[in-house]
Amino acid sequence: MLSLRAVNQFYGENHILWNLDLELTKGECTCVLGAPGMGKTTLVNCITGYLPVQSGSIIWNDAGRPPQDLLVTPVEGRAALGMSYVAQERRIFSQLSVEENLQIALLAGNERARTIPSMVYDLFPALYSMRHMRGGELTGDVQQQLALARALVTEPKLLILDEPTLGSGQRFIHDMGNIIRRLNRDFGLTILLVEQRLSFIRRVADRFCLLHRGRNVAQGNVALLDDKLVANWMTP
Numbered sequence: 419m420l421s422l423r424a425v426n427q428f429y430g431e432n433h434i435l436w437n438l439d440l441e442l443t444k445g446e447c448t449c450v451l452g453a454p455g456m457g458k459t460t461l462v463n464c465i466t467g468y469l470p471v472q473s474g475s476i477i478w479n480d481a482g483r484p485p486q487d488l489l490v491t492p493v494e495g496r497a498a499l500g501m502s503y504v505a506q507e508r509r510i511f512s513q514l515s516v517e518e519n520l521q522i523a524l525l526a527g528n529e530r531a532r533t534i535p536s537m538v539y540d541l542f543p544a545l546y547s548m549r550h551m552r553g554g555e556l557t558g559d560v561q562q563q564l565a566l567a568r569a570l571v572t573e574p575k576l577l578i579l580d581e582p583t584l585g586s587g588q589r590f591i592h593d594m595g596n597i598i599r600r601l602n603r604d605f606g607l608t609i610l611l612v613e614q615r616l617s618f619i620r621r622v623a624d625r626f627c628l629l630h631r632g633r634n635v636a637q638g639n640v641a642l643l644d645d646k647l648v649a650n651w652m653t654p
């Protein structure tokens with residue numbers, strides 16, 4: 419679904435991503451992990467188009483359509499192709515109701531999505547009962563649900579989640595894991611997940627990509643993500 423080849427990215431003079439290769443396969447959940455500051459969010463921002471890349475290629479492959487070069491596709495164009503992103507900082511409108519937040523997110527989609535799909539309230543029944551409440555009145559966990567629901571209203575093909583469990587308690591983390599598994603296994607959504615919690619990664623992901631100082635130092639089936647690999651690479 420998405421192929422990155424030899425991607426390099428700089429912040430000014432600082433070389434952050436180094437010749438990075440990554441392959442996202444349709445229907446799989448791939449987790450990017452690594453210690454803080456290793457380039458995970460930078461990588462996601464290059465994929466979504468919020469950051470320019472210096473060199474390399476990022477190609478979108480959708481069955482039956484010609485491959486699309488994302489480096490010449492702006493952020494809105496990537497959303498229209500079917501890419502949806504939940505950033506670390508929840509991007510919701512605190513003055514608008516839950517329902518208005520979802521309605522506005524629909525505008526980012528393509529022709530297919532005109533109403534809030536029933537799947538969204540099925541996954542997040544709490545949002546339905548709170549649909550008239552303002553975003554700013556919700557607890558942090560429900561705001562995170564709303565941020566994810568906003569990303570789903572356009573019925574994306576690729577969902578990108580940057581540390582969806584950050585700052586949450588065990589109960590929420592468990593529920594978030596269930597939702598990601600349902601999205602991936604029941605709805606067939608391709609998922610790119612940035613995450614640090616190993617138990618969570620092993621529960622939800624099919625594949626992993628381990629970043630160290632902007633380089634992809636290990637990748638493969640999540641069963642290969644063993645303690646030795648983690649001890650070697652998860653320290654700053």
Ligand SMILES: Nc1ncnc2c1ncn2[C@@H]1O[C@H](COP(=O)(O)OP(=O)(O)OP(=O)(O)O)[C@@H](O)[C@H]1O
Nearest residue numbers: 429430432434452453454455456457458459460461
């Ligand atoms: N806007 C920026 N300008 C300059 N340098 C930046 C900027 N954002 C990030 N960096 C640097 O780029 C490197 C990679 O940061 P990035 O946020 O991608 O790491 P990360 O793996 O996502 O970290 P974390 O787990 O803490 O979110 C770090 O050294 C960071 O200091």
